[in-house]
Amino acid sequence: MKLAVWTYEGPPQIGAMRVAASMHGVHYVVHAPQGDTYADLLFTMIERRTSRPPVTYTTFQARDLGRDTAEKFQAACRDAVDRFKPEVVLVGASCTAELLQDDPGGLAKALDLDIPVIPLDLPSYQRKENWGAAETFYRLVRAFAGRGRGADRERSSAASCNILGPTSLGFRHRDDLVEIRKLLEALGVTVNVVAPLGAGPADLARLPDAGFNILLYPEVAESAAEWLKREFGQEIVRTVPIGVGATRAFVREVAALAGVDPLPALQSETQRLSWHTRSVDSNYLTGKRVFIFGDATHAIAAARVARDELGFEVCGLGTYAREFARDVRTAAREYGVEPLIADDHLEVEDAIAAARPELVLGTQMERHIAKRLRIPCAVISAPAHVQDFPARYSPLMGFEGANVVFDGWVHPLLMGLEEHLLGMFRDDFEFHDDVQASHLAAVSPAGRAAAAGPHVEAVPDADADDGDSAATWSAEAEKELKKIPFFVRGKARRNTERYAGERGVDVITIETLYDAKAHFGR
C-alpha cells in the first residue's frame, strides 16, 4: 500500500484509452465498475475533444457480482461492436475487474466476432498509464504490421519514415507533430505513417513499408519500435528534437538514414533561441539554478537545453517514470546531481526545497510546489492539464519548439526580476509601499492601498525562513540584510546563520553578514 495525494500517472487502462482515442477504427471495451467512466472527461475536458473517446465500459455493480459480470461483459462487447462498427476491438479489465478474473479476452473470443479482438493484459496493481499505452500500442502494431511478416516486402523508399509515439493527451504532441513534419518535408523525407495519433489499423499494416522509424516519445512507442526493428530491420531515430542542438542532430540523423542532404532543413531553421540567449540581457540567465522533473524524455531534454543552450545550472533532475530510471540516472551523472526517481510528490517537494533552485521545470504538480515555494516555474511534461492544450501553436520540438522553450522558460524568470525590482524599491524614499503609484494619481487613497496590494503581497516574507538558529540578528544587520535582493536574501540569511552557528557567534552584526558572504562566495 502506498499513500498518494497526487499521481503523476493514471492506471494502465488510461494509457490504453489514450491509444484507442488516438486512432480511428479502434474500440476499447473495458470491464470496469460503475464510476470508471470518469476517464471520458479527461478527453472531453482536458483535450476538449469534440467526440466521446471510443471506449465502452461494463459498469458492473454489486448486484452483478458473482452472477453475470461475464455475461455483462459479453453483452457490452457485442453491443459496442454492433453500434460503433470498429475494425478492431481491444478488450481488457480495470483494477476491480482484474480481481474478478472474468478473462475479457476469452469472453470476447467466444463471441466469434468478425473483426480482430486484441486482449490487453494490463496489471493495474503493478503498472501505470504510460506502460499501458506502450503495451497497447505494441499489441496493435504486432497484430497488424505482423501480418505481412516473412513476405519480401518492398520498401517504398529509404527516404520514407514512420513517426511513432504521438498520442491523445500527450504533452504538446499535436504541435510537435506539425513541427516534425515540416522538418521532414524540408529534407524531402516522406512520412509513411504517423501512429498512434490519426492512424487506423490499415495504416499500422503499412508500417513495415517505411525505411526507418522516428521514435518521438519512447514512453509510448519504444517497445513497438524495437519490435519493428527486430522484425523488419527498420532503424530507429532516437534523438528527441527538443532544443536547437538536438533538433540539428535529429536532422542529421534522419538525413543520414534517408540518404538525403541535411542542409536544406538546417538552412531553413527559423529559431531565435541561439541569438536571444547570446543577447546581453540574457547574461542575467547565467548559472541560474534549475530543478527539472517530469517524464524521462522531457526531463532529460530539458536538462540538456537548460545547461547547453540557456546557460543554466542543473541543480536537480528526476522522473516519475521508473521504466526509464536508468536513462535519467545516466543523465544526472553528467550534470553531477543526485537523480530523483519518485512518484511521491511530497518527496519531490522536499527535494526541490532542499535544492533551492531559482527555476523549476516540471509537471503541473511542480508548478503548484513552486508556487508554494515562490519559485518561478514552467511546465515541461505530462500529466496533461487543460493549460497544456493552448489554442495557439506551441510545440516543444523542432526549431519553433526552441523558440517556445526560450519564451516559456525565460519569461517566468523575468517576472522574478520584476518582483526583485519591486522588492528593491519597497523601502525606497520615492517608491515605498505607502506612496501612490504615479499612474494612479486620480485614485483615492483607499483605492491606492488596494492597487498596491498584489505587489506587496508577492514580496514580503520572501526571505522569511523557519531557521532555528541560536544566533540573533542585530538591528543593523537585519536592516543590511533587507538591502540584499529578495531572491538571494533567504540564502544570505541561512548562510550567515550557519556561519554564526559554526563559530559560536551569538549576535549577528553587519560584520558577520559580510564575513559569511566572503566565506561562502556567491
Added chain:
Amino acid sequence: MIGPSPTLLQADDAGTSCAPSPLRERGQHEVFCGLTSIMWLHRKVQDAFFLIVGSRTCAHLMQSAAGVMIFAEPRFATAIIDDRDLSGLADLHDELDTIVERVLSRRPDIRMLVLVGSCPSEVLRLDLSQAARRLENRYAEQCRIIAFSGSGLETTFTEGEDQFLSALVDVCPQAAPDEAPSLLVVGALADVVEDQFARIFQALGIEDVRFIPARRSGSLPGIGTNTRVILAHPYLTETARKLERRCGPALPALYPLGEEGTTAWLRAAADAFGVDDARFDAVTAPGRARAEKAVDQYREILAGKRIFFFPDSRLEPMLARFLHREAGAEPIEIGSPFIHRQHMADELERLPDGVVLSEGQDVERQIDRCRAADPDLIVCGLGLANPFEAEGYATKWSIELVFTPIQGYEQAGDLAELFARPLRRRAALSAEV
C-alpha cells in the same frame, strides 16, 4: 400556502397526478462513483481527513475530478493497494496502519479520520469498519475514526454522502427521551445556506436546530425520540433509514429548491413544531418575494425551453420540478441514477404529464433518445457535454449543481441562472465554429 404564479398554473395542465413509472436501464452508467462526494464533504467538515483505501484508479479519479483544486495539500488521499498486498507479501491491515500513522502525524490538526472503501477494497472484502474500530482504540486521544464505502459497486456520486452520513449517525450520541424537541437537518449544505436556514428556523421559534454534517467533527448532535428529521437532499436513503429507527420517519416535503420548494420544506418543519401560519408567513414572506423576483429575471430565457436530464446526482427530479414550476421550462426526459419513490413523492407529483422518467442508464440508448428529442438544453456530465456542444446542442454540466449553493430562497435566482447561462452565452457568441 403559496402556489405557482397564475401563468404557470395555466401552462401546467390539471393532470399532474401520479408519477409515470420510470424507464429502467441497465446498460453503461456514465456516472461518478460515491468517492467523488469527498470533493465537497472534505470542504464541509473542516477537521476531517478522508483516506480512500483503493487503487490508482481511485486516486486518478479524485485528482481528475478535483481539477485545479489541489493548490494546498488537500484533506483527502488514497492508500493505493499494490501487487504486494494482493500476493499476500504484505498484510493489508498492517499496511493501512502504517499509512494512517503517516497521515495523522503529518496532520495533527485532524480530528476525524474517515476510511473510505472503494471497488477493489469491497471485492477484496477488506473490512474497513473493523479497521476503524481497531485504529480508534489506538488514536482515541487524537481523533475519531469512522468508515464508509464510496465504491462504485454500491454508490453513485451523491450516494457517497449518504453512506458517510449513515456512518456518522452511528456515532451520534443518544439523546435523552425527555430532551426538548429538536430539529435535525440532514445533508451537507454550503455554510452560507446553512446559516440562512438557521436564521429562518430561529425566527420561526424553532429553538434547537442541528445540522449534520457539522463543520467541526466534534459537534455531533444527540439523536433521540424527540428529534425531528428533515432531509435537505433526496439522495439520503440509507441515512434516513437509520434515523427512522432512532427517531421516526423524516418529515415529508419538497426539497428546498426555488421559492416553492424552500417554502414547502420550511413549512414541514414549522408544522412539526407548531408554528402558526401568521408567523410562518411573516418570517418567510421577504425571502419568498426575493426568490420570485430573482428567478423572474431568467424566466424569459427559460420559459418553454425543452430540457433533457442525464442521470448524475439524484437531484434531477427536483431540478426539473423547479425549472418547470418556477421558470416555465419543459422537462422532456428526467434521468436519475435512482428515484426513491417515497422520498421523492411530493416532487414527482409536481412534474408535468408526459415527461419521461428514466432510472439507471444505458448511455448509448439515452443519447439516441436525446438526439431524437432535440432538446433546447441538455443537463449532463462533463464526459458528454462537449461532444453534445460540438453537435450543436446547448448543455449545462450537471456537476456544478452539486458544487454550487443552490438551496434556499437566496439561491433560487442563482439556480435559475446556472441553467440560463449556457443559453445566454450561445446567444452572445457570433463566431461560428
